[in-house]
Amino acid sequence: MEDDEDEPPLAVAITATVDHVISQPSDTFPPVGVTVITGYLGAGKSTLVNHILKTQHGKRIAVILNEFGEEIGVERAMINEGEEGGLVEEWVELDNGCICCTVKHSLVQALEQLVQRKERLDHILLETTGLANPAPLASVLWLDDQLESAVKLDSIITVIDAKNLRHQLNLHRDSSSFPEAYLQIAFADVVILNKVDQVMADDSGNILEELEKEIRDINSLASIIRSTRCQVELSKILDCQAYDASHVAHLEALLEQNKSLTTRELHDSGVRTLCICELKKIDLDKVRMWLEEILWDKKYGMDVYRCKGVLSIVNSDQLHTLQAVREIYEIVPARKWRTDESQLNKIVFIGKLLNEEVLYDSLRACTVDNY
Secondary structure (H helix, E strand, O other), X not given: OOHHHOOOOXXXXXXXXXXXXXXXXXXXXXXXXXXXXXXXXXXXXXXXXXXXXXXXXXXXXXXXXXXXXXOOOHHHHHOOOOHHHOOEOOOEEOOOOOEEEEEOOOHHHHHHHHHHEOOOOOXXXXXXXXXXXXXXXXXXXXXXXXXXXXXXXXXXXXXXXXXXXXXXHHOOOOOOOOOHHHHHHHOOOEXXXXXXXXXXXXXXXXXXXXXXXXXXXXXXXXXXXXXXXXOOOHHHOOOOOOOOOOOHHHHHHHHHHHOOOOXXXXXXXXXXXXXXXXXXXXXXXXXXXXXXXXXXXXXXXXXXXXXXXXXXXXXXXXXEEEEEEOOEEEEEEEEEOOOOOOOOEEXXXXXXXXXXXXXXXXXXXXXXHHO
């Protein structure tokens, strides 16, 4: 039986849903973290969700199963279409305190209903059932004003079938198009390498190490968790704060690990991770224009999926963090630079057709020497 055919946990319908919804100002509590779960059909997404829903973890976790696919589009799915739209299926409550629902159209409406409930939520999980590429959804969740800071994107988790990953990656490795497996890995903050028991049962030697290397070649910023039937510790997948500027220590550690990454020795045009560094302080306005040329205008012909960095800005004693998902980016001050640290610009790019030399030269044009 495929993992995604697991029976759902027993649930009891919440009948008095109106009584549970009360008006709460969005600043009463800090934003609730939202984790997006993606992956191929059969990889184990539903198994992971059921593991969370059945575990006695003492947390109030809401699970949203969205059934909108590529044909509906994320933009429409995020729009609140009003009471006549039949947008949110019935909320159900489980015996461990979790609640779940199915959303067919407006994800925003479902999220608004969740954060207005009188019971304070610890976390929200969003399982994408028909959306191969999580980037548009992540972008809207990350910066959507309609949610009024009631929720925040915590991380993207990609569940991978260890036995079939190599086939999925090889499917279009030498073509101009790339399978969803590349995109799902490229956008992931956490990769769950599931069904490792099936790989080990084949006595395939170092195949798990080889698979992890392939994943890191695509996205070296993601943490990798091996699992059987998605039995993972919740502490490793919840509250990752992957998009939180205040979680700068983790970002700095990731960038330090990746500062030697290069594509100079590579001779293909696949999805890769690389890091560029610049010692000189940079001009914030010029960096914004530089990013917009790369992300929006595709000026240099590169297709950037994710971008993370720390920046040393001229006339500022603040370390700034950079985060980007596709065309959406954010640069914010995170903390003061310490006197004992090197104020180095470090930026990691994950994408396709990355041109390392062009990125270095164009970033150098943003330094203060170029006023």
